[in-house]
Amino acid sequence: xxxxxxxxxxxxxxxxxxxxxxxxxxxxxxxxxxxxxxxxxxxxxxxxxxxxxxxxxxxxxxxxxxxxxxxxxxxxxxxxxxxxxxxxxxxxxxxxxxxxxxxxxxxxxxxxxxxxxxxxxxxxxxxxxxxxxxxxxxxxxxxxxxxxxxxxxxxxxxxxxxxxxxxxxxxxxxxxxxxxxxxxxxxxxxxxxxxxxxxxxxxxxxxxxxxxxxxxxxxxxxxxxxxxxxxxxxxxxxxxxxxxxxxxxxxxxxxxxxxxxxxxxxxxxxxxxxxxxxxxxxxxxxxxxxxxxxxxxxxxxxxxxxxxxxxxxxxxxxxxxxxxxxxxxxxxxxxxxxxxxxxxxxxxxxxxxxxxxxxxxxxxxxxxxxxxxxxxxxxxxxxxxxxxxxxxxxxxxxxxxxxxxxxxxxxxxxxxxxxxxxxxxxxxxxxxxxxxxxxxxxxxxxx
Amino acid sequence: xxxxxxxxxxxxxxxxxxxxxxxxxxxxxxxxxxxxxxxxxxxxxxxxxxxxxxxxxxxxxxxxxxxxxxxxxxxxxxxxxxxxxxxxxxxxxxxxxxxxxxxxxxxxxxxxxxxxxxxxxxxxxxxxxxxxxxxxxxxxxxxxxxxxxxxxxxxxxxxxxxxxxxxxxxxxxxxxxxxxxxxxxxxxxxxxxxxxxxxxxxxxxxxxxxxxxxxxxxxxxxxxxxxxxxxxxxxxxxxxxxxxxxxxxxxxxxxxxxxxxxxxx
Numbered sequence: 001x002x003x004x005x006x007x008x009x010x011x012x013x014x015x016x017x018x019x020x021x022x023x024x025x026x027x028x029x030x031x032x033x034x035x036x037x038x039x040x041x042x043x044x045x046x047x048x049x050x051x052x053x054x055x056x057x058x059x060x061x062x063x064x065x066x067x068x069x070x071x072x073x074x075x076x077x078x079x080x081x082x083x084x085x086x087x088x089x090x091x092x093x094x095x096x097x098x099x100x101x102x103x104x105x106x107x108x109x110x111x112x113x114x115x116x117x118x119x120x121x122x123x124x125x126x127x128x129x130x131x132x133x134x135x136x137x138x139x140x141x142x143x144x145x146x147x148x149x150x151x152x153x154x155x156x157x158x159x160x161x162x163x164x165x166x167x168x169x170x171x172x173x174x175x176x177x178x179x180x181x182x183x184x185x186x187x188x189x190x191x192x193x194x195x196x197x198x199x200x201x202x203x204x205x206x207x208x209x210x211x212x213x214x215x216x217x218x219x220x221x222x223x224x225x226x227x228x229x230x231x232x233x234x235x236x237x238x239x240x241x242x243x244x245x246x247x248x249x250x251x252x253x254x255x256x257x258x259x260x261x262x263x264x265x266x267x268x269x270x271x272x273x274x275x276x277x278x279x280x281x282x283x284x285x286x287x288x289x290x291x292x293x294x295x296x297x298x299x300x301x302x303x304x305x306x307x308x309x310x311x312x313x314x315x316x317x318x319x320x321x322x323x324x325x326x327x328x329x330x331x332x333x334x335x336x337x338x339x340x341x342x343x344x345x346x347x348x349x350x351x352x353x354x355x356x357x358x359x360x361x362x363x364x365x366x367x368x369x370x371x372x373x374x375x376x377x378x379x380x381x382x383x384x385x386x387x388x389x390x391x392x393x394x395x396x397x398x399x400x401x402x403x404x405x406x407x408x409x410x411x412x413x414x415x416x417x418x419x420x421x422x423x424x425x426x427x428x429x430x431x432x433x434x435x436x437x438x439x440x441x442x443x444x445x446x447x
Numbered sequence: 448x449x450x451x452x453x454x455x456x457x458x459x460x461x462x463x464x465x466x467x468x469x470x471x472x473x474x475x476x477x478x479x480x481x482x483x484x485x486x487x488x489x490x491x492x493x494x495x496x497x498x499x500x501x502x503x504x505x506x507x508x509x510x511x512x513x514x515x516x517x518x519x520x521x522x523x524x525x526x527x528x529x530x531x532x533x534x535x536x537x538x539x540x541x542x543x544x545x546x547x548x549x550x551x552x553x554x555x556x557x558x559x560x561x562x563x564x565x566x567x568x569x570x571x572x573x574x575x576x577x578x579x580x581x582x583x584x585x586x587x588x589x590x591x592x593x594x595x596x597x598x599x600x601x602x603x604x605x606x607x608x609x610x611x612x613x614x615x616x617x618x619x620x621x622x623x624x625x626x627x628x629x630x631x632x633x634x635x636x637x638x639x640x641x642x643x644x645x646x647x648x649x650x651x652x653x654x655x656x657x658x659x660x661x662x663x664x665x666x667x668x669x670x671x672x673x674x675x676x677x678x679x680x681x682x683x684x685x686x687x688x689x690x691x692x693x694x695x696x697x698x699x700x701x702x703x704x705x706x707x708x709x710x711x712x
Contacts, residue, residue: 297648434545
């Protein structure tokens, strides 16, 4: 108990000292273009008192949607910017051109900003694009973290010293047992700590998505107050039309692919199981090829096939491609069920006058369905999660699944905000399923 | 009609549709990669695409860089993942199933979305995007593929072997290196293959994690294959990748042969 109190006190002390130190921190300001540094003042209003670091690297990029930008440096009037943002600054550069700086109305706080330079060399669609760059110094986070860790270590060692002094009064046998116990505890808590730290890192980005699904802000990382607006948008279909169709296509493709591959894979598994050893080896090898191939290879090879055949790519080609990489997993989950089954029951059914179809339905299916179900679920998962194969086989007809939608969204520079609640819901559903399965398993064990 | 029925009453033939499907959509496309690599735009046989690859220093550099990143990522995943799998497989670890599920659960969130969130996290902490961010993101995405197979083999291992080693006088460290590690090698091999192969061919993640500043081989292939008049050159690059994949899976298979494989599925 006493040790706990010491630890808590230590933490509090260090926390107070870091917070007070942090208020004295200032950020450094420099605004410059690559090559020549033109130092400009703070942008008025926006960053009052807060100093900002802008560095610009010029590189030509294709058309960027204005929405993905945060600042525009322009040496000419651009009418569309009036709606998008406000003029925050004007300056003359070393070559005598007058520049105006525009700022987007809702500016993300915590990430680097995207800056666009529009000058005489670029048409509106082909900018010289300054890739990113207003950066807030967030160094104090590390001070706080380091402080916390130091505080922990300090408190722990003080507590240990106090404990040791007390133990000195005990007999040597008691001391030895205590030491043993402590070793075991240390190892136990050490390994627990390791796993939980790993999980913490693994879940940090996901937590970010979940937390920021409860605010309206367009930008991930910008907290504009609690709101359920995004959830409402998602369920009333007010979200981006592209997102809605992407969700729809993802579900349709996953269902088609999973149903087709379950049927094809189950039949194939029955066939493979009844083959002679050598044949079976060949087919099994072929079956493992799509599983070994990384998705980029599967995608590209199918893309080349469709190009060679002159097939226009769209929903059908994506479905075929998904069946290609899902079916092997169905085969693999049905095969073990077959080997557990009595091979003679099917023949017995035939001898008793059943047609093959009847025998399949009434004898085989009841035995095989757990394998088929797990294959089906696996296929659904794989299909929903796939990006690489879909990317190469979706064609240019505007078909997008969630994965490709997120990809093109991220390339444009922002995420459609409704993606946050969508995946938060998916995560919660999975978590609930996990908990239910666990509780059920526990109950079964207890029985 | 009855003849058709007769053919299908032999269950061996039930795999035929699948074999046909695979021939058309797995084998033929892979053959086509080779065909495209050896032909030019008009379909004539040529070796010019290969000549271009060997004189294209950007492609060669990107290739070696990608392999290096993949090796590095695999090593990091192994270093981080092995202890985690080992801890979970311990007998006195009370909730291995829950823990294993917790490690897989993030994979249900689209990996691109997770990658974007990682980028935001880096920005929030003021960390620069670049090689470090790339390795972090890759490791983050593929760590479960390393933990799972190792955990599976370790868990199936007979614990009395470790006890026997300790009875015979081995200390904890010796019994770990001489008994547990060799026994878990099949799991390590399949973990290595499962992490290395997707990393060496990854394309979207690198782009997002480095703001397009670092290019991996996958992105290079993507660039060329989607440009109509460079499609044949793209096929050469894919073929190179295919060879690497083939070699990896061959060695992975070879090393684990004869022993029980600790695969994920």
